[in-house]
Amino acid sequence: MAFAGIVNEKLSEDNYENWKECLKNYLISEGLWGIVSGDKEPPRGIGEHERWVKNAKALHAIQISCGASTIAQFRGNDSAKDEWNRLAEKHPAPLPNGSGFLLHQGESNVFQYDELYRKIENGDLEGVKEFLGRNPDAVREKITLKDDTALHVAVLAGKTEIVEALVEMMDLEDLEMRNDMGETAFSIATINECFEMVRVMEQKNEKLLTLKNKYGAIPVVVASLFSAKEMVRHLYIRTPIEILEPENEDRSGATLLNSLIADGIFDLAISLVKKHPLLGVTEDINRNYAIKLVAHKPSAFMSGKSFVFWKRWIYESCINISGTEIQGNGGDVESNTKLNRGPTHVRGSLIMLIKKLVKWLVPDIKEIHDAKLTHDRAVELLRCILKEIPRLSKQQLETIGLDKAIYDAIKHGMIEFVDEIIQLYPEIIWRKDKKGRTLFANAIVLRQQNIFAHVFRLGSKKRIALLRHDIFRNNFLHLAAKLSPPSRLDHISGAALQMQRELQWFEELRKILPPKFEEELNENNKTPASLFSHEHKELMKEGERWMKNNAASCMVVATLIAAVMFTTAFTVPGGIDEKTGTPIFLKSNAFLVFILANSLSLFASSTSVLVFLGVLTSHYAEKDFLQSLPGKSILGLFTLFFSIVTMMIAFGSAIFITLRERLAWVSIPVIVLSTVPIAFFTLLQFPLLIEMLVSTYCGRIFLSSNGHNKLK
Missing domain, CATH: 1.20.140 (Butyryl-CoA Dehydrogenase, subunit A; domain 3)
Known part of the structure; x- marks a missing residue:
C-alpha cells in the first residue's frame, strides 16, 4: 500500500532498495535530496536544473504507480523517458478493431507470390521449380508479411528437398537475406534442428555462421536460446572462436555461455570458459551473469538431488567418472572432471566396455552415472567461473551480483557452491551484503544447517564470524528468531513440528552464542526471544x-x-x-x-x-x-x-x-x-x-x- 503517496510501500527489511529508489526521486523532485545526500551542487543552469527536477517528478510518478516487482526490474534507471519506453515495450497496445485491413506489406509481395508460397507449403518441388523457371528473381523476393523469402518459408515448412533446390539456385548473398526479425533462413533451420538444411546452407556460405539477427545474436546463440542442444553442439565446433570473445560488443560469448548453463550443457560451457575465462564474469544480452545462473541450478549439483539409499550407495561407491571429452573450436580435447584420465591400455578398454554394457543393461545405473557426470561437470564449471572472482574489484563484484548469487546458492542449499567459493576466495566469509549479513548470517535466515556448519571449521576465526550484526542491529540469535522461509517449512509435516524445528534452531544458536546476545535489542527494540514470539505468533496458533x-x-x-x-x-x-x-x-x-x-x-x-x-x-x-x-x-x-x-x-x-x-x-x-x-x-x-x-x-x-x- 502506498505510504502517503510518497513511496510504493512502507519500508521493511526486505524492500529497502525499492523504497530507496522511489524516495530518492521524490526528494529530488521536492528539492530535498541535497539535504539527505549531502550533495549541495545540483545540475548547474536554470534549464538543466529544471529538467532534472521534472525528470525526478516523472520518475517518481511512474514508480509509485507500479508494483514493487516493476521498480526492482528498472532499478538504477535515472531517465523517466527510458523507463516509460521500456514499460511501453513490455505492455504493447493492442491493434484497434478492423486494423487487419490496414496491414501494411512493407517490402513483401504477398499476393504476387501466393502461388509460390502454396507450392512450398504443399511440398510441390516440381511446381516450385516450374514457378521459379518462369520467375527466376522470385528466389530472392520477400513473399510474406514477415518479409520471409521462399527459403525461409521452405525451412519453416520443413521441406528439405525444396530447401536444397532453392540453395542451389541462390547466390551467396541471397542466403544472407533476413526477415523482419533479422533472422536468416539458416538461423531458423538451427532453431528447428534441421541438420540437413543447415549442412547444405553452411557448405555454400560459411559466413552464415557469424551473421547476427536484429538482437545481435549469431546462429549458435539463437539455437542455444531455443534449447536446440544437439544443434548447439554442431554449431559450437564450427563457429569461429574469436566471435565469442568477451571483448565483443554483441556479448555473443557470454550469452552462449549462459544459455549452455541454463540448458545444462556443461561440457561445452567448460570448454568455452577455459578458452575465455572472462566470459564467466561478463554480462550477456539479457543482463545476466554466469555465476547467477549457476546459483539457480541446484539440480545440477549433488546437494540438489535426492536418491533412495541404494542409489546413493551406488552413486558414492560404484560410479567412477572417467574420461568424458569434447572437441572444441580449436580442435583441442578438454577434460571435464578432475578424474578424467581415459584408459590407455587393453585392460582399461575392457573395463570401459564392461561399464558401458552394464549401463545399457541396467537403466538405473545409467541414470545414476549420468547424474554424477552432470554433477562433476557442474562443479568443474563453477570452479572455472569462480577463478576470476579474486581478480575483481569491489565494484565489479557488486556489478556481477556476487552477493545475490551467494544468497541464492545458500537458499537452494548448494553446499558445493559455498565450498568452492570459500576455497578459491577465503575472504568471502567476511563479505557483507546490502543488509550487512555474511553468508553465515544468511545460512541462519534461510535455515541451511549444512552451510552454517562451515563456521565450525574456521578455528580461531569462528568467534569473530559469529559475533556479527547486520545493519538492523540483529545479532545471529535475532536472525534465528525470524520465521523460516516457506520452502524450508513445507517439507515438515504439520505446523506443530514446524514450530518445533524453529525452536530447535533458536535453542541451538542460543547454546553456542554469548549469553549477552539474549538481551541485546535490535533497531525495533526487540530481544531475540520477543522477536521469536512476534514472528511465530501465527505458526504457534496453527x-x-x-x-x-x-x-x-x-x-x-x-x-x-x-x-x-x-x-x-x-x-x-x-x-x-x-x-x-x-x-x-x-x-x-x-x-x-x-x-x-x-x-x-x-x-x-x-x-x-x-x-x-x-x-x-x-x-x-x-x-x-x-x-x-x-x-x-x-x-x-x-x-x-x-x-x-x-x-x-x-x-x-x-x-x-x-x-x-x-x-x-x-x-x-x-x-x-x-x-x-x-x-x-x-x-x-x-x-x-x-x-x-x-x-x-x-x-x-x-x-x-x-x-x-x-x-x-
Missing part, C-alpha cells in the same frame, strides 16, 4: 490447532478400541461353562493368545486416551512445542498403534477358536484380512510417528553432543 485436531481424532479411535476390548473381555469366544463359570476354551493356546492380546489392547488404548487427553488440556506455551507436546503425541500414537495391532490379534484368535472345529480353513483368509487395518494405519500414521521420533530425539541441527562448539 501448531496448537494441528496438535489438538490430531489428538482429538486419535482419541476417538482409542476410545472405541478401549470400549470394544472391555466388552469382549466378558463375552469370550466359545462361551462360559455354566457349571464352573470358566471359559470353555480356557486350556486352548489360541484362547490364551486371545486373552493376552485383548488385555494388552485394552491397556494400550486406555493409555492412548489419557495421553491424548493430556495433549488437549496442555498449556501450549512456546517451549512446550520443543519436547513436551511432541513427546506426548509420540506416546499416544505408539500406544494407539499397539492397541490396533493387539486388537486384530485378538480378533484373529477369536475367529480361529470359533471356526476351528468345522470351518478351520475359513479362519485363515479372515485372519489375513484382519491385517488390512494395520497396513492402512501404518501407511497413514506410522510415517508421522517416525518423523516425530526423529525430529524430537534425533533433531540436533549442527551441534555435537560434547558442546565443543560453544563460545565462552
Whole structure:
C-alpha cells in the first residue's frame, strides 16, 4: 500500500532498495535530496536544473504507480523517458478493431507470390521449380508479411528437398537475406534442428555462421536460446572462436555461455570458459551473469538431488567418472572432471566396455552415472567461473551480483557452491551484503544447517564470524528468531513440528552464542526471544490447532478400541461353562493368545486416551512445542498403534477358536484380512510417528553432543 503517496510501500527489511529508489526521486523532485545526500551542487543552469527536477517528478510518478516487482526490474534507471519506453515495450497496445485491413506489406509481395508460397507449403518441388523457371528473381523476393523469402518459408515448412533446390539456385548473398526479425533462413533451420538444411546452407556460405539477427545474436546463440542442444553442439565446433570473445560488443560469448548453463550443457560451457575465462564474469544480452545462473541450478549439483539409499550407495561407491571429452573450436580435447584420465591400455578398454554394457543393461545405473557426470561437470564449471572472482574489484563484484548469487546458492542449499567459493576466495566469509549479513548470517535466515556448519571449521576465526550484526542491529540469535522461509517449512509435516524445528534452531544458536546476545535489542527494540514470539505468533496458533485436531481424532479411535476390548473381555469366544463359570476354551493356546492380546489392547488404548487427553488440556506455551507436546503425541500414537495391532490379534484368535472345529480353513483368509487395518494405519500414521521420533530425539541441527562448539 502506498505510504502517503510518497513511496510504493512502507519500508521493511526486505524492500529497502525499492523504497530507496522511489524516495530518492521524490526528494529530488521536492528539492530535498541535497539535504539527505549531502550533495549541495545540483545540475548547474536554470534549464538543466529544471529538467532534472521534472525528470525526478516523472520518475517518481511512474514508480509509485507500479508494483514493487516493476521498480526492482528498472532499478538504477535515472531517465523517466527510458523507463516509460521500456514499460511501453513490455505492455504493447493492442491493434484497434478492423486494423487487419490496414496491414501494411512493407517490402513483401504477398499476393504476387501466393502461388509460390502454396507450392512450398504443399511440398510441390516440381511446381516450385516450374514457378521459379518462369520467375527466376522470385528466389530472392520477400513473399510474406514477415518479409520471409521462399527459403525461409521452405525451412519453416520443413521441406528439405525444396530447401536444397532453392540453395542451389541462390547466390551467396541471397542466403544472407533476413526477415523482419533479422533472422536468416539458416538461423531458423538451427532453431528447428534441421541438420540437413543447415549442412547444405553452411557448405555454400560459411559466413552464415557469424551473421547476427536484429538482437545481435549469431546462429549458435539463437539455437542455444531455443534449447536446440544437439544443434548447439554442431554449431559450437564450427563457429569461429574469436566471435565469442568477451571483448565483443554483441556479448555473443557470454550469452552462449549462459544459455549452455541454463540448458545444462556443461561440457561445452567448460570448454568455452577455459578458452575465455572472462566470459564467466561478463554480462550477456539479457543482463545476466554466469555465476547467477549457476546459483539457480541446484539440480545440477549433488546437494540438489535426492536418491533412495541404494542409489546413493551406488552413486558414492560404484560410479567412477572417467574420461568424458569434447572437441572444441580449436580442435583441442578438454577434460571435464578432475578424474578424467581415459584408459590407455587393453585392460582399461575392457573395463570401459564392461561399464558401458552394464549401463545399457541396467537403466538405473545409467541414470545414476549420468547424474554424477552432470554433477562433476557442474562443479568443474563453477570452479572455472569462480577463478576470476579474486581478480575483481569491489565494484565489479557488486556489478556481477556476487552477493545475490551467494544468497541464492545458500537458499537452494548448494553446499558445493559455498565450498568452492570459500576455497578459491577465503575472504568471502567476511563479505557483507546490502543488509550487512555474511553468508553465515544468511545460512541462519534461510535455515541451511549444512552451510552454517562451515563456521565450525574456521578455528580461531569462528568467534569473530559469529559475533556479527547486520545493519538492523540483529545479532545471529535475532536472525534465528525470524520465521523460516516457506520452502524450508513445507517439507515438515504439520505446523506443530514446524514450530518445533524453529525452536530447535533458536535453542541451538542460543547454546553456542554469548549469553549477552539474549538481551541485546535490535533497531525495533526487540530481544531475540520477543522477536521469536512476534514472528511465530501465527505458526504457534496453527501448531496448537494441528496438535489438538490430531489428538482429538486419535482419541476417538482409542476410545472405541478401549470400549470394544472391555466388552469382549466378558463375552469370550466359545462361551462360559455354566457349571464352573470358566471359559470353555480356557486350556486352548489360541484362547490364551486371545486373552493376552485383548488385555494388552485394552491397556494400550486406555493409555492412548489419557495421553491424548493430556495433549488437549496442555498449556501450549512456546517451549512446550520443543519436547513436551511432541513427546506426548509420540506416546499416544505408539500406544494407539499397539492397541490396533493387539486388537486384530485378538480378533484373529477369536475367529480361529470359533471356526476351528468345522470351518478351520475359513479362519485363515479372515485372519489375513484382519491385517488390512494395520497396513492402512501404518501407511497413514506410522510415517508421522517416525518423523516425530526423529525430529524430537534425533533433531540436533549442527551441534555435537560434547558442546565443543560453544563460545565462552
